[in-house]
Amino acid sequence: MPFPQPMMYLTLFLAGLSTMAVEFGASRLLGNVFGTSNIVWAVIIGLVLVYLTAGNWLGGKWADRNPDNGVFFTIIALAGATTALIPIISQPVLGLSADAFDALNLPVLAGSFLAVLILFSIPVTLLGMVTPFALRLLIKDTSRAGNVAGKVSAISTLGSFVGTFLTVLVAIPALGTYRTFLITSLVLFLISLPGLFLAKRKGWFWAALAGTMAVLILAVLGKSVAIKHTSGQIFEDESAYNYIQVLELDGFRFLRLNEGQGVHSIYHPTQIFYGGPWDQMLVAPFFNPGENPQSDVKRIAILGLAGGTTARQASVAYPEARVEGYEIDPEIVRVGEQFFGMQLPNLDVHVEDARWGIAHSAGNFDLISVDAYQAPYIPPHMVTQEFFEILRDKLNAGGVVAINVGRSPTNRSLVDGIASTLAGVFPVVFSMDLPDSYNSILFACMDKSAGWVNVENAYQRIHSAQPGSFFDHALQMTLPGREEINTTGIVFTDDRAPIEAMTNRLVLDYLVGEELEKIP
Numbered sequence: 001m002p003f004p005q006p007m008m009y010l011t012l013f014l015a016g017l018s019t020m021a022v023e024f025g026a027s028r029l030l031g032n033v034f035g036t037s038n039i040v041w042a043v044i045i046g047l048v049l050v051y052l053t054a055g056n057w058l059g060g061k062w063a064d065r066n067p068d069n070g071v072f073f074t075i076i077a078l079a080g081a082t083t084a085l086i087p088i089i090s091q092p093v094l095g096l097s098a099d100a101f102d103a104l105n106l107p108v109l110a111g112s113f114l115a116v117l118i119l120f121s122i123p124v125t126l127l128g129m130v131t132p133f134a135l136r137l138l139i140k141d142t143s144r145a146g147n148v149a150g151k152v153s154a155i156s157t158l159g160s161f162v163g164t165f166l167t168v169l170v171a172i173p174a175l176g177t178y179r180t181f182l183i184t185s186l187v188l189f190l191i192s193l194p195g196l197f198l199a200k201r202k203g204w205f206w207a208a209l210a211g212t213m214a215v216l217i218l219a220v221l222g223k224s225v226a227i228k229h230t231s232g233q234i235f236e237d238e239s240a241y242n243y244i245q246v247l248e249l250d251g252f253r254f255l256r257l258n259e260g261q262g263v264h265s266i267y268h269p270t271q272i273f274y275g276g277p278w279d280q281m282l283v284a285p286f287f288n289p290g291e292n293p294q295s296d297v298k299r300i301a302i303l304g305l306a307g308g309t310t311a312r313q314a315s316v317a318y319p320e321a322r323v324e325g326y327e328i329d330p331e332i333v334r335v336g337e338q339f340f341g342m343q344l345p346n347l348d349v350h351v352e353d354a355r356w357g358i359a360h361s362a363g364n365f366d367l368i369s370v371d372a373y374q375a376p377y378i379p380p381h382m383v384t385q386e387f388f389e390i391l392r393d394k395l396n397a398g399g400v401v402a403i404n405v406g407r408s409p410t411n412r413s414l415v416d417g418i419a420s421t422l423a424g425v426f427p428v429v430f431s432m433d434l435p436d437s438y439n440s441i442l443f444a445c446m447d448k449s450a451g452w453v454n455v456e457n458a459y460q461r462i463h464s465a466q467p468g469s470f471f472d473h474a475l476q477m478t479l480p481g482r483e484e485i486n487t488t489g490i491v492f493t494d495d496r497a498p499i500e501a502m503t504n505r506l507v508l509d510y511l512v513g514e515e516l517e518k519i520p
Helices: 003-035 038-065 069-103 105-126 132-137 141-199 202-219 279-280 309-317 330-339 354-360 385-392 413-423 450-466 470-481 499-511
Strands: 233-238 243-249 252-257 265-267 298-303 322-327 346-352 365-370 395-406 430-432 438-447
Touching: 003 038, 003 069, 003 132, 003 141, 038 105, 038 132, 069 105, 069 132, 069 141, 069 202, 105 132, 105 265, 141 233, 141 430, 202 346, 202 470, 233 346, 243 330, 252 298, 252 330, 265 346, 279 309, 279 438, 298 309, 309 322, 309 430, 309 470, 322 354, 354 385, 354 395, 365 385, 385 395, 385 413, 385 438, 395 413, 413 430, 413 438, 430 470, 450 470
Parallel strands: 298 322, 298 365, 322 346, 365 395
Antiparallel strands: 233 243, 243 252, 252 265, 395 438, 430 438
């Protein structure tokens, strides 16, 4: 019995949707452990295309040899079954990978990465077989072959379009990666059942029905296990942008994202100075001359708010200042408020892209902190000359910009490139290396008389009058780290900012033997 054409087209639409759900589910599943750098994305997209190519070729050959509705829907049922297996089989593998990443065990990492990618090959290849097989079944009159082929391609592509946004913006944030795979499996099982029934494939029909019930039970009643089991873990979640993890060790809380190499925020209920880049960002006004430059700071912008460490410190260091925090991920903001004391009366949070947000903000600032860089996740549009011109135009006459930039002991190309770009926009630029870390802080000042001598004078005054204060500690750490800036590096522009190549080299430096940043 022929399958009704409208239902066949619905099947193509849902198969296209499911293909993108599996692809983006793969990126999130791997991104939780291996990160979401362009290298990881390139591997995932490249291999998915290889799997789809293999599926197209096999599907076309199989359809010519046996153009049968029952075979077609059996392929879809098998795609549903293998999609359901992905989160179940990959959980222990990725758990091992997470531990290996913390220990930088490269052989285990490479093996687990390859194993999961092979696991994806089966359902993606099967889904790649759907379109050529459907074409063979739908084309009854060769004079209309072009019309049918165009319709099949359009409907499948439309399904992929819907699947992309539905998976990234709705399914993963609301349900998590584990259940997103199960729901995708359920969709594939459900669209296979009518076809198997009409094709009188009783054995496959009952097998698909049993699979449907099993997946439904897992999706509704089953509980996905923790993605990671890091020591001290008290919270984990997935957003449209990140895998989010909170650790608590010795009374300190740490915010980690994606693969977890790097601390994005730190919190202790009774401490405010942490000896990290957050502290050093706030010393930027002391490059300006004057007896009390911090008294001029009335408005601060933080681009890359994360869990609010710098904002919380600013509320103590500059109690009269208003703070505008920009963070693109609303789930990170929620975590900051829940775990990192970010419910501050002087803080206004803006959930939006930092460049767009600062460009459209009202009024100017005395201090702008840019803490949105974490190799290899550096937004190219936030390192360019045009971006820094926006910051310059949003500063008051004596305003300063502080930028946290990553490096390695042997590779300062990123620091040099950003310093060179800043030097083309601001009158004076300064640099310091944070001790015991791979962080450098760049300071760009509007006042031409800004300089290290002003920092030294400020430290002497504060150390004498307020020993042990926040700024006493911060300035004491800043001065020994001073570095000469190199302005011969590449100047980044909106047209050309090869930031990925630089960050990839930095990551390679880490992986071939440099010690990664560890939680204090």
